[in-house]
Amino acid sequence: MTIQEIYQEGVKKLEGAGIIDAALDAWYLLEYVTGISKAAYYGYPGREICGEDKERYFYYIEERRKRIPLQHLTGVQEFMGFPFLVNAHVLIPRQDTEVLVETAMKRIGPGMRILDMCTGSGCILLSLLKLCKAGQVTGTGADISGEALDVARENAVRLGISAEFVQGDLFEHIASGTQFDLIVSNPPYIPTGVIDSLQEEVRLYDPRIALDGKEDGLFFYRRITEESTSYLKRNGWLLLEIGCEQAGAVCRLMEAAGYDNIMVKKDLAGLDRVVMGMYNGE
DSSP states (O other): OBHHHHHHHHHHHHHHTTOTTHHHHHHHHHHHHHOOOHHHHHHOTTOBOOHHHHHHHHHHHHHHHTTOOHHHHHSEEEETTEEEEOOTTSOOOOGGGHHHHHHHHTTOOTTOEEEEETOTTSHHHHHHHHHSOTTSOEEEEEESOHHHHHHHHHHHHHHTOOOEEEESSTTTTSOTTOOEEEEEEOOOOBOGGGGGGSOHHHHTTSOGGGTBOOTTSOHHHHHHHHHHTTTEEEEEEEEEEOOTTOHHHHHHHHHHHTEEEEEEEEOTTSOEEEEEEEEOOO
């Protein structure tokens, strides 16, 4: 079979399984297996593919048909222009979360110290550190999952970034008296009763611990806003990614915890995505 025939068959199989981005996923898997670029593909679509590559390609196509996320097959997801290792122990980074990073970047200055709560793959913290000038800021990532922190540490090594990682239940093992200029978090925020209605790639393969925000989806926002004030410097910022219908509730939680200058940032789709506030130190 030629590379064009293999690709077209891959698209057909994924479309038959109801995969939304069938053509895109079929291409990414072809590129992953063969290393062939789009330029090479379009320049010579009649190129024949060896039996081994053909078998591997259709193996991955069949795995994708089972709704295994593309990123779990390739092991990588791009985020803020950087490649991040991902697996079944971490939430796959989403483009929506880039709004949190972009918003945080506007409040980072030289010498600042950052805490990324519920760090997962480390994509938020490591992107912030990577985008800052070398040595400009320092950062800590915290997560309850030791397996997730293993992924974050590996991503730090791959990206050539120095960061501290702490395992614990939110602030449990953040040393008392430690003060940060900025705390960012994309905590679990899906209400428990909603999880089973999510698409299969999410409910079956994303770690439930990274999704489940308990009964109303606000459990971790309550804890983070209340506990964060003990770890923020005066006029330090807390930035939280939210579900698109949670802005009002999270704003009220921040206000009750002593935050001022509370604002909501929207994503590219015009949906509420980030709530942020400045701690007044009182």
